[in-house]
Structure formats: C-alpha cells, structure tokens
Amino acid sequence: MTDKNPADSNLAEQLSTTEKVALSLRKRHRKEKRFQWAGLMAVGLGFLLVVILISDIVLKARPAFHQHWVKLEVEFRQDWLGVTSSDLAELKKANYRSVLRRSLYGMFPDVKGRRDKRSLFKMISTNAEFTIKQYLLDTPTKLGKTAEVWVRFDDDIDSYLKDDYTPGEAGPRVSKQQAQWLQQFLNKEIVDKRWNSEFFTSGDSREPELAGVRGALTGTLLTMLVTLLLSFPLGVAAAIYLEEFAPKNRWTDIIEVNINNLAAVPSIIFGLLGLAVIINIFGLPRSAPLVGGIVLTLMTLPTIIIASRASIKAVPPSIREAALGLGASKMQTAFGHVLPMAMPGILTGTIIGMAQALGETAPLLMIGMVAFIVDVPAGVTDAATVLPVQIYLWADSPERAFLAKTSAAILVLLSFLLIMNSVAAILRKKFEKN
Structure with a gap:
C-alpha cells in the first residue's frame, strides 16, 4: 500500500475550502437577486393596484362631469x-x-x-x-x-x-x-x-343632478385652515421646548410617553372629546369648521410633535455649540439656528399629520358635520361639512347618479391632497436650500 502525498492532501483540502466559499457566495448572490426581484415585484404590484384604483375611480367619475x-x-x-x-x-x-x-x-x-x-x-x-x-x-x-x-x-x-x-x-x-x-x-x-360646471359651484342637494361639492370643499378648506393654524405652532413649540429647554426628569418622561400614546388613540375618541368638552361645555356651534379644526388639531398634534422632535434632535450639536460660543442665547440658538435646519423634517411631519386629518371622518361625525347642509359656509362658525363626510353621505345614497358623484368627489379630495403636498414640498425645498 502506497502512502498519500501530504502536499496532495493539503491541495485537496485547500480546493475543497475554496469551492465551499465559492458555493456560499453563489448562494448568497442568488438570494440577493431573489430579494431584489421580490422587491421589484412588490413595488410593481403596488403601483399596478394604485393605477387600477385610480383608473376605476376616474371611469366611474366621468358621468358626473x-x-x-x-x-x-x-x-x-x-x-x-x-x-x-x-x-x-x-x-x-x-x-x-x-x-x-x-x-x-x-x-x-x-x-x-x-x-x-x-x-x-x-x-x-x-x-x-x-x-x-x-x-x-x-x-x-x-x-x-x-x-x-x-x-x-x-x-x-x-x-x-x-x-x-x-x-x-x-x-x-x-x-x-x-x-x-x-x-x-x-x-x-x-x-x-x-x-357640469355646477358640480364645482353648487352645494349639496337631495337631487343628484343638482348636487355639488362647493359646500364640502369650502368646509374642508376652512377646517384644514383652523387645524394648520392651531396644530403647527403648538406642535413645533412643544417639540422645541421638550428638546431644547425642558429638564430631563420624571415629569418630562411622563409627557413623552403620553404624547406617544396619544398618537395611537383611535380618532373617534377625539370626536367624543370634542362633543363632550368643546360643544357641551364651551358651547361652540355644532357642525362648524372651528370645532372640526380644534378636534383635528388634538388628533394631529402628537404626529407633528413626534416628527418635529426627531427633526430637531437630528440637528448636529456643533450648530448649537458654535452659536452659543459666539454669544447667542439659548433662545436665539433654538429659533435662529436649530429651527431653520430642522424645518424640512418638521414640514414633513406636518404634511403627514394634515394628510391624516384631511381624510378623517369619524371624529367629524361625532361633532355633527354629517348633517345635510345645502348652503356654502361663509366662515369658520357657519354650519358645514367636509369632503370625506360628503363622500360618505353620497356613497350611502340609493340613487344611481350619486355613484358618479361619489367618485368625482374622491378625485376632488385627491387633488386637494396633491395640491397641499405640493405646496409643502416646495416650502421644504426652499428651507433645504437656505
């Protein structure tokens, strides 16, 4: 019996290890390609479903115009x-x-x-x-x-x-x-x-051929205006205080936990709060954009505060140190240097919060904005409804013609959301350049 050459044995072991590494790499690359294809298919499927949804809405909305x-x-x-x-x-x-x-x-x-x-x-x-x-x-x-x-x-x-x-x-x-x-x-x-130009210039009606979205669109604009004017300054001020000025103790920890918990509270709870406190205790008018804006502000504030705090926290500490080193006060540093740099992220959080508020129906139903209102509101204290509630009402109507009106109102709502997001994106780009 001849003995094996040690050199040949080492070479075989070396080749075996190399082959194992190559095989492992090939498996890894195949997994990566499968993952990439799975991701592309998921994106493509999602895009296809969105196209199908929008196309279906457009086709159903055409008769309303x-x-x-x-x-x-x-x-x-x-x-x-x-x-x-x-x-x-x-x-x-x-x-x-x-x-x-x-x-x-x-x-x-x-x-x-x-x-x-x-x-x-x-x-x-x-x-x-x-x-x-x-x-x-x-x-x-x-x-x-x-x-x-x-x-x-x-x-x-x-x-x-x-x-x-x-x-x-x-x-x-x-x-x-x-x-x-x-x-x-x-x-x-x-x-x-x-x-059918009167679809955009008329208010709601029991007769489908006369119904329009002007009243609901005006109510939506007024409600969103109240929500923005209340939620944006309050949310940003709360975020700046918690990140830049508040001491880190047990009370601030409790506040942070409660803010995070409020972001997960069902929206109808805010509607019940508005009904019990804002209307019954303070006596503000039902179905008014002012009350709707206050309720949506309560619902939107946690989202804006959380996003604003994350954006403020992402500002490099060197910015604060440089400003303080040049003699700026803590207030000047926060509002003159930290806030402008954090504004793009703050606007992103505001967009998310406002988009969520724009599509809400449940809290507004609780404060009476589901009422049948023909007149176009002239102010924030007039009775009004909003587009999501109007869509809900039309979708529940038995007349066939309201099906097209419902789809057309959905297109108006999506267009309103697109315009709102476009304006916010332009402002965000402006702050990023500055």
Missing part, C-alpha cells in the same frame, strides 16, 4: 303665471310650476291621462321651474310670449342617456313609455350634453 339638458318651448302666459304685470316683485311670486307643466304637456298633446302626465313631468328636473323663473326675471320682456329655455333632465333620465341604452327600451328607473318620449326629444334634436 357632464349633464343632459332639454330645450323646452315655454309660454309665459300671464294667466298661467297668475300675474298682471312685469313687475319683478310680482314675477318672483308667480306660479312657474304651472307654466312648466302646461308647456311640457303642450309638446306631447297625445298624453291625456293623469298618470301619464305625472310620468312625463318626472322626466324633468325639479330645478326646472327655478331655471324658468330665473330666465323670466332676467328677461321680463318675454312675459306673454313664448321662449326657448334649456332645463335639466331628471337624474334617472340623465343616467339612462349616459349608459347608452337601446333607444325606446326601458332601463333602470325609466319606463318604456318614458324611453319613447325621450326618443322623441332626441329626434327633435333638442337634447344637449353639457359640461
């Missing part, structure tokens, strides 16, 4: 109106519903029965008589004459036209007889599809 109108030949007879002259005070009290009915029935002389007449009249929006009224008030010389006036269709007829049903065939909430009358309107070429 246009409406169908019909041209009626309205005869402003004095006996129908119940007036004797063209005096504006008398015209304001005239019977325009009678004029609308008689003019509409005159276009369909074959319609005789009461039930058929009622079904025909339901095809026109309830706002049509006010449209006719405004037309005569603007042009009182038309009294006693016949004029062509454009009025809206009812939301059921409008939805029927937008869904492209077979002409003359019945559809959801549209009878076959109404579909045939509608076909006569179309044959006469007196139906027009127009851009």
Whole structure:
C-alpha cells in the first residue's frame, strides 16, 4: 500500500475550502437577486393596484362631469303665471310650476291621462321651474310670449342617456313609455350634453343632478385652515421646548410617553372629546369648521410633535455649540439656528399629520358635520361639512347618479391632497436650500 502525498492532501483540502466559499457566495448572490426581484415585484404590484384604483375611480367619475339638458318651448302666459304685470316683485311670486307643466304637456298633446302626465313631468328636473323663473326675471320682456329655455333632465333620465341604452327600451328607473318620449326629444334634436360646471359651484342637494361639492370643499378648506393654524405652532413649540429647554426628569418622561400614546388613540375618541368638552361645555356651534379644526388639531398634534422632535434632535450639536460660543442665547440658538435646519423634517411631519386629518371622518361625525347642509359656509362658525363626510353621505345614497358623484368627489379630495403636498414640498425645498 502506497502512502498519500501530504502536499496532495493539503491541495485537496485547500480546493475543497475554496469551492465551499465559492458555493456560499453563489448562494448568497442568488438570494440577493431573489430579494431584489421580490422587491421589484412588490413595488410593481403596488403601483399596478394604485393605477387600477385610480383608473376605476376616474371611469366611474366621468358621468358626473357632464349633464343632459332639454330645450323646452315655454309660454309665459300671464294667466298661467297668475300675474298682471312685469313687475319683478310680482314675477318672483308667480306660479312657474304651472307654466312648466302646461308647456311640457303642450309638446306631447297625445298624453291625456293623469298618470301619464305625472310620468312625463318626472322626466324633468325639479330645478326646472327655478331655471324658468330665473330666465323670466332676467328677461321680463318675454312675459306673454313664448321662449326657448334649456332645463335639466331628471337624474334617472340623465343616467339612462349616459349608459347608452337601446333607444325606446326601458332601463333602470325609466319606463318604456318614458324611453319613447325621450326618443322623441332626441329626434327633435333638442337634447344637449353639457359640461357640469355646477358640480364645482353648487352645494349639496337631495337631487343628484343638482348636487355639488362647493359646500364640502369650502368646509374642508376652512377646517384644514383652523387645524394648520392651531396644530403647527403648538406642535413645533412643544417639540422645541421638550428638546431644547425642558429638564430631563420624571415629569418630562411622563409627557413623552403620553404624547406617544396619544398618537395611537383611535380618532373617534377625539370626536367624543370634542362633543363632550368643546360643544357641551364651551358651547361652540355644532357642525362648524372651528370645532372640526380644534378636534383635528388634538388628533394631529402628537404626529407633528413626534416628527418635529426627531427633526430637531437630528440637528448636529456643533450648530448649537458654535452659536452659543459666539454669544447667542439659548433662545436665539433654538429659533435662529436649530429651527431653520430642522424645518424640512418638521414640514414633513406636518404634511403627514394634515394628510391624516384631511381624510378623517369619524371624529367629524361625532361633532355633527354629517348633517345635510345645502348652503356654502361663509366662515369658520357657519354650519358645514367636509369632503370625506360628503363622500360618505353620497356613497350611502340609493340613487344611481350619486355613484358618479361619489367618485368625482374622491378625485376632488385627491387633488386637494396633491395640491397641499405640493405646496409643502416646495416650502421644504426652499428651507433645504437656505
């Protein structure tokens, strides 16, 4: 038996170790590639889901941005109106519903029965008589004459036209007889599809064809303004005090723990607090942007304080030491050097807090901002609602036309959030350059 060469044995061991290292590296690289691919797939899937969601909202919202109108030949007879002259005070009290009915029935002389007449009249929006009224008030010389006036269709007829049903065939909430009358309107070429600008200029309404987001949008702006004016200075001041001036003792530790705990409190608790304290004890008005802003401030403050403290803490200690070494006071150092350098991070925390407040519904429901409010608020103490609550109300409505209104309101809310974030990003870039 021949003995093994020691040199060959060492070489084999050396090659074996090298191969093990190479194999381990190959496994590691494969794991890294799999992790990278998993990350890319996760990002791609998330982006795809966002695109699908936005596309679905846009497609459902499209019908809300246009409406169908019909041209009626309205005869402003004095006996129908119940007036004797063209005096504006008398015209304001005239019977325009009678004029609308008689003019509409005159276009369909074959319609005789009461039930058929009622079904025909339901095809026109309830706002049509006010449209006719405004037309005569603007042009009182038309009294006693016949004029062509454009009025809206009812939301059921409008939805029927937008869904492209077979002409003359019945559809959801549209009878076959109404579909045939509608076909006569179309044959006469007196139906027009127009851009629905009143969706942005009108308040809420029980009738889908009249409902708009101006009231909710104004209420959102006022509520967010109150929230920003209260939460930003209070949050930044609290963060500066805790980081720069407060002594490190048991009391400040308790405060820090409570701030962290408040950030995790369900938002509806803040609504209950607003209802019990701000409204019942202090007597502030319900459904007002002022109360909504105070409630959202309480909810937003912990987020802003935590983010602001982290940003202030990230400022290098050398900045403080240099300022103090040049003779600046602690107050001058904090507000003249530390705060400007921490401002980009503070603005980021403010964006997060305001975005959270913008989408909140539960606390605002508790203080009455779920009420049906038609008028556009003129100040922070007027009754108002906000976009998230308006979306909630429309989504719960049985009328089909409110589905498109809901999606359109979601787009308005997303646009508002995008504008708010863009302004904050511009300000953040400005502070970073300075």
